[in-house]
Amino acid sequence: MADYHFVYKDVEGTTTEWDDLQRKYGNLPPKPAAFKPPPFVPAEDEASKPRDKAWIDEKTEEELEDLEDDRDLDDDRFLEEYRKKRLAELREAARISKYGSVVPITGADFVREVSQAPPDVWVVVFLYKEGIPDCGVLLNCLEELASRYPATKFVKIISTDCIPNYPDRNLPTLLVYKNGAVKATLVGMRQFGRRCTPEGVALVLCQSDPVLNDGHSESSSQEAVIESVRKRFIEKVVTEHEDEEDGDSSD
Numbered sequence: 243m244a245d246y247h248f249v250y251k252d253v254e255g256t257t258t259e260w261d262d263l264q265r266k267y268g269n270l271p272p273k274p275a276a277f278k279p280p281p282f283v284p285a286e287d288e289a290s291k292p293r294d295k296a297w298i299d300e301k302t303e304e305e306l307e308d309l310e311d312d313r314d315l316d317d318d319r320f321l322e323e324y325r326k327k328r329l330a331e332l333r334e335a336a337r338i339s340k341y342g343s344v345v346p347i348t349g350a351d352f353v354r355e356v357s358q359a360p361p362d363v364w365v366v367v368f369l370y371k372e373g374i375p376d377c378g379v380l381l382n383c384l385e386e387l388a389s390r391y392p393a394t395k396f397v398k399i400i401s402t403d404c405i406p407n408y409p410d411r412n413l414p415t416l417l418v419y420k421n422g423a424v425k426a427t428l429v430g431m432r433q434f435g436r437r438c439t440p441e442g443v444a445l446v447l448c449q450s451d452p453v454l455n456d457g458h459s460e461s462s463s464q465e466a467v468i469e470s471v472r473k474r475f476i477e478k479v480v481t482e483h484e485d486e487e488d489g490d491s492s493d
Contacts (some may be wrong), residue, residue, distance in 0.1 A: 255451040258420070261273075268339075282436055301328070341395045342389055342392035344381065344396040344398050345396065349404060357396075357419070358422065359419070359421075363420075364451075364452075364453045365397065365419040365420070366395070366447065366453065367399065368380070368399070368414065369401040369404055369408065369413060370398055370399075371413055376430075377413055380434070381414075381456055383443045384396055384443065389444060390440075390454075390456060391455055391473045394453060401413055412429050418447065418453055426447075426453075
């Protein structure tokens with residue numbers, strides 16, 4: 243006669259009084275939490291979403307372009323007008339944020355990135371070498387200006403990659419280009435003052451031409467750019483002064 247063995251398996255997570263007592267005295271590890279599957283949430287059907295402003299705001303530029311032939315949208319004049327407005331905003335934002343940082347380039351990139359830049363774009367070329375303190379100071383200022391004025395193109399290149407045998411005593415150097423031609427050459431730190439700040443560098447860059455462009459200003463004249471820089475400088479000084487006063491009062 244066959245010998246059958248039966249193994250009783252209780253409901254998962256069930257324990258005995260003995261186990262509970264042993265856990266109470268620390269002789270057994272804590273009771274593991276019972277497995278609980280996450281609640282089922284059905285995927286949202288795109289077609290079931292209400293078509294409103296929020297629905298338009300979620301769309302990418304490409305998706306908004308695809309909606310141009312949507313017949314249902316044609317019947318809703320408000321949504322169609324809002325789609326066009328939103329599409330224009332995304333395109334403008336992409337145009338404005340085209341640059342926004344100091345991009346490293348090599349000698350082989352120079353013609354494409356600088357000489358052949360769009361004719362309406364100002365290009366600031368930073369000649370530098372690692373290990374020269376003044377280069378680091380000026381680079382910090384340029385990085386802040388690049389983020390403030392994303393419609394102006396900022397690039398950096400090791401000096402001897404750009405100009406063979408360029409002397410280190412001339413570093414840092416800024417070359418300002420427009421429409422493939424050099425408009426200004428700024429050698430060394432002296433012209434930026436004893437304390438080199440982004441605002442001071444901005445004023446020097448714009449002393450002859452409206453080099454800096456944030457992409458938002460209606461006027462790109464030299465006077466308008468300089469006035470904007472001065473306004474930022476005053477706001478920064480006032481903010482720093484208020485922070486110092488708050489720090490003194492807290493002491």
